[in-house]
Amino acid sequence: MRYGAVLPGGTAAQQLEDAVLAEQAGWDGVFVWEAAYGVDAWSLLAAMAARTDRIRLGTMLTPLPWRRPWKVASQVATVDQLSGGRAILGVGIGALGTDLPDTHEATGVAERAAMLDEGIDLIRGLWDGARDFEGEHYQYRTGRMDLTAAVRPAQERIPIWVVGVWPRPRSMRRVLRCDGMIPQFEVGDRAPLPDDARAVRAWLSKHGASPDLDIVAEGESPADDVIAAAAQAAEWARAGCTWWLETRWSDPGQNGLGHDPMRARLAAGPPVAR
DSSP, X not given: OEEEEEOOOOOHHHHHHHHHHHHHHTOSEXXXXXXXXXXXXXXXXXXXXXXXXXXXXXXXXXEGGGSOHHHHHHHHHHHHHHHTXXXXXXXXXXXXXXXXXXXXXXXXXHHHHHHHHHHHHHHHHHHTTOXXXXXXXXXXXXXXXXXXXXXXXXXXXXXXXXXXXXXXXXXXXXXXXXXXXXXXXXXXXXXXXXXXXXXXXXXXXXXXXXXXXXXXXXXXXXXXXHHHHHHXXXXXXXXXXXXXXXXXXXXXXXXXXXXXXXXXXXXXXXXXXX
């Protein structure tokens, strides 16, 4: 299992220092979130790429239907080049009730899902060297071979992690086309359990997914109890998850709130027995 953190927010300078601290403390990845208006995720990740050497860098997550996919492809590939092949793109349709543009809120879930599917295909095609795309929602063409060559990613295949709603078949089939799953479990009022992730891994295996496909687990582990933190993450590793993401959704860090608790958690190191 690898260990990352979703930064709760703060200024660009604060989050940049958080990424440096995370690398020094032994974490494997740092992820930032995108907002309609706020610190720009990919500018921030580019700065992190220049200040770090090892950790993976990505979004958690990019609401792809309200972005131009070709622009996202350019931004991710640029960060991948600057970081020497450490970028990860996390995508989803975007949740209602967030600070997304009004035009996005008015777009139906089914249409946004179709835009997500096309956006993933367009991005993957551009990274593979394609110069055009023709779909229902997106059409893209470029005659500039020099631009296509200049923005080729450093990685042979930049991982795309997508939100997968378990056990919805269409959503899970989308996961099969990607490199990782950000699970959203439909389990009613209870909290998700490792057994839910175990069922997801079994379904993916049955339907031909690569055993290397990443499954993300997330939660809040204590900074002052290494044994308890390691045990918490290990449960999800045994269930088939490949990444533990430390979050602070209960204290999301707007205007700097929640920043200090996450910084303390980063300094304590990842939840692994040492």
